[in-house]
Amino acid sequence: MQGIPTSPVDGTHLFDDFLGNSAVADATLGRIGWELTTIGNASTLAFVASQNGILRLTTAGTADGDGEAVKTHPDGVVLSGTNQMVRARVRYPDITGNQLAGNNFRIGFTDVVTAGEPVVGVWIDSDAGVLSIDSASTNGDRNDAAAGGATLTSGTTMVLGTWHDLVLLMEDTNANGGPGTIKLFVDGSLVAKIDNSVLGSAETMEFGIIHWQDTGSTATLELDVDYIEAWLPRN
Numbered sequence: 001m002q003g004i005p006t007s008p009v010d011g012t013h014l015f016d017d018f019l020g021n022s023a024v025a026d027a028t029l030g031r032i033g034w035e036l037t038t039i040g041n042a043s044t045l046a047f048v049a050s051q052n053g054i055l056r057l058t059t060a061g062t063a064d065g066d067g068e069a070v071k072t073h074p075d076g077v078v079l080s081g082t083n084q085m086v087r088a089r090v091r092y093p094d095i096t097g098n099q100l101a102g103n104n105f106r107i108g109f110t111d112v113v114t115a116g117e118p119v120v121g122v123w124i125d126s127d128a129g130v131l132s133i134d135s136a137s138t139n140g141d142r143n144d145a146a147a148g149g150a151t152l153t154s155g156t157t158m159v160l161g162t163w164h165d166l167v168l169l170m171e172d173t174n175a176n177g178g179p180g181t182i183k184l185f186v187d188g189s190l191v192a193k194i195d196n197s198v199l200g201s202a203e204t205m206e207f208g209i210i211h212w213q214d215t216g217s218t219a220t221l222e223l224d225v226d227y228i229e230a231w232l233p234r235n
Helices: none
Strands: 011-016 035-039 044-048 054-058 067-071 085-091 103-110 121-127 130-136 142-145 164-171 181-186 189-194 206-213 222-233
Touching: 054 067, 085 103, 085 121, 103 222, 121 164, 130 181, 130 189, 142 189, 206 222
Parallel strands: none
Antiparallel strands: 011 222, 035 067, 044 054, 054 222, 067 206, 085 164, 085 222, 103 121, 103 206, 121 130, 130 142, 164 181, 181 189
C-alpha cells in the first residue's frame, strides 16, 4: 500500500489511534475531537487497554436501531481528484453477548449521521460482518460486495474476535471530478472493486464511523476500532 507523506503541504492526514486522550465525550474524543451523534439510543463509548489504543462502541440495547456516529464536522469534505485513501483496523470482539447478526458499521465518507443509507459518500459497509464498498452520489450509486477474502468467512464475512485491516483506495478521476475507481483490500487482499464511480467533486460529506444494531430486539452489541485514518492529497 502507498505511504503517506507527513507534511500538510502534500495533503490532509486525518487519523486517530485512540490513545492520546482519555475523554469519550462529544468534541473531546481522541486526538481529533470527534463529533458524536446519537442514533436511536446512544452507544456507550470506552477505551480498552492495549499497546496501541482501542475505542469500543457498545450499542445501548434499548431498542432496535441504537448506535452512534463518530464523525468530523458535517459537510466538511469533498473528494476531488485521485489517490484518496481510508484505512482502519476493526474487530467484532468475542465477548459475552456480542454477535455478528445485526451488528453493523460504515467507515469512510458519508453525508448522514443515522443508520439510513447515505445519499453522498464513499465507504466500507459491514452488514452483520458481510463487507462491501459503496459510492453514493446524486449522479448515481455504485457498490460491490466482498468476495474471495482469504481471512473472511466464505470470502465475504468478518470473523468474530478477529482483527481485520481494511483499506479503501480511490484512484483515477471520473467525468464529475471525483474518484473513478474504488478498491477494498481486507488483510492485504483485494476483495471488492468499483470501476465506475460517478461521485462529483463538489458533493460534500464527512469522515468517520457509524455503528448501530438492527437485530429487531434490544441487543447490546460491540465494535472495536484500533485506528482509523484518511489521506486526502492536496490538489
